[in-house]
Amino acid sequence: MATIKDIAKKAGVSPATVSRVLNYDQDLSVTDKTKKRVFEAAELLNYQPKKKSQKTAQKIAILTWYNEQEELDDIYYLSIRLGAEKKIQEIGYEPQQFSNQQALPTPPEYVGMIAIGKFSPEQMTMIADTELPTVFVDLNTLDDGFDSVTTNFHYPVKQIVDHFQSVGINDIGMLAGQELTSDQKLELSDQRYLTFRNIMRDRQLLNPNLVRTGNFTVKSGHDMMLEMIDQLDFQLPHAIFAANDALAIGALHALKERNIAVPARVSIIGFNDSTVAKYFSPQLSSVKVDTELMGQKSVELLLDRLETERTVPINLNIGTELILRESSK
CATH class of the missing domain: 1.10.260.40 (lambda repressor-like DNA-binding domains)
Known part of the structure; x- marks a missing residue:
């Protein structure tokens, strides 16, 4: 490291x-x-640098659904973008980033596109109209006819609940996230929360009072944790699962402000295992999502589509790993 x-x-x-x-x-x-x-x-x-191959420097577009400030609030998408950019360069192409506010790229200047984030059906129609082969990252578009790379959610959430129970904790709360597509037309459900809810309900452990929902930002995690502390007092759960690392870090700030010991009184596990998790104090336990691999595989799918003229869409679902550090028992 x-x-x-x-x-x-x-x-x-x-x-x-x-x-x-x-x-x-x-x-x-x-x-x-x-x-x-x-x-x-x-x-x-x-990242481990890899040797570049020699190809004509044609362009591949990287379309991002978030703005620069949002990328800083949650570096999950930043990590995916950097992974995709490095892979594009390694195979001899030139990456070019586009925001959702810009006119979409078109052929022949661009040979394909990587779309990172969440897009509405209307936006996907506009992307299809460019006639560029496109791979979506972090959105399952198999039913829409596009290749995509996504993360598995069920198994890691089950791992987190299993871990907390293995150390004797059954009162488990959650800081969940909510988001909209960049055109504000579609509200997206947090699959981590839906999985958490179902697992906890099946084990007769679900307590809706221990769940808060907000944006995927440090500020939101901080505010939700303070609200939970003030409202629950001595009934504050002994474990919190945060839907991403930004929420977890905000919660850790709030617990520190209120002099609540971590992990002695409250254990916290985040999701994504962003670079920040390793450098925060206390070091954050988190589910490692291999964002570099997600970016890399999206480019490989695009290259396969370009070279074989494959028409059947593929979804790659990437596994995860639970990394335990100082923030949890």
């Missing part, structure tokens, strides 16, 4: 600044540009 000093050197900032950025220090006064540099340096230093 890269050290704080390694990241500081690559980002061109001090080690203290790196530490505060990776810990989402709300009192730190640096620009979003500096934060982005730190996050990208941390991600890139954790």
